[in-house]
Amino acid sequence: MGSYITVMLTQYTSEAYKLELARRHAIQSMSGVGKCYDNARMESFFATLKKEKLYRIDTTKLKREEVKKIVWRFIVYYNRRRITTMNPKGYPPAIYRELFETGLSKPAA
Template identity: 60%
Template sequence: MKKELCIDTVKQLREKYGRLEGSVLHSDRGCQYTSYAFRRELVTNGLIQSLSGTAHCYDNARMESFFATLKKEKLYQIPIYRMKREEVKTVIFRYIFTYYNTQRINSFNEGGLPPVALRTSKQLTHHAA
């Protein structure tokens, strides 16, 4: 991965969401994320960088698990190498927002609930109390 791709992503976030000050960006210690140019882009936009600690691979285990699931359940099942970037982004968006968050059984959550169902049940419980 190249640092330019990461820098472009931060720029796209700023264009899409406007102010980014105070947002936390978590990454591993890859050279693209530790480069001077990328860190300068984060500072320019007021982003706070959160890096995995050296030899502490488990602090990002949940995200690594999610990406492994995304790849196994969706990306490795279709010929993404023949698709345009926008098509792949649409596939990923649909997987996350119409399946993973709303329907897929999640072993990390209480009762195996999908994230949206878990949040909804917690809100209902909180309001009932």
């Protein structure tokens, strides 16, 4: 497993890879220093979106705009209503951020 991670990291931090991204006007989601965990929170969100919403409906029978609405509604729900284990009191992300920014909550350790 360790050698696989090393190969993966060197592949995605290589100069050739960075040049190809630049050629295509793409932005690398992993930092240039090889921290493969940079995107972990987004990967977790997408996994949750799939498990809790998309895998429970047959999106092949829906129009693209209908799926976009479903995804948007889930994002609003996730950020404003869904409890989480990412902070001590289980606040949804947007609520926790608002409390943190107003000084009513301390950052999660």
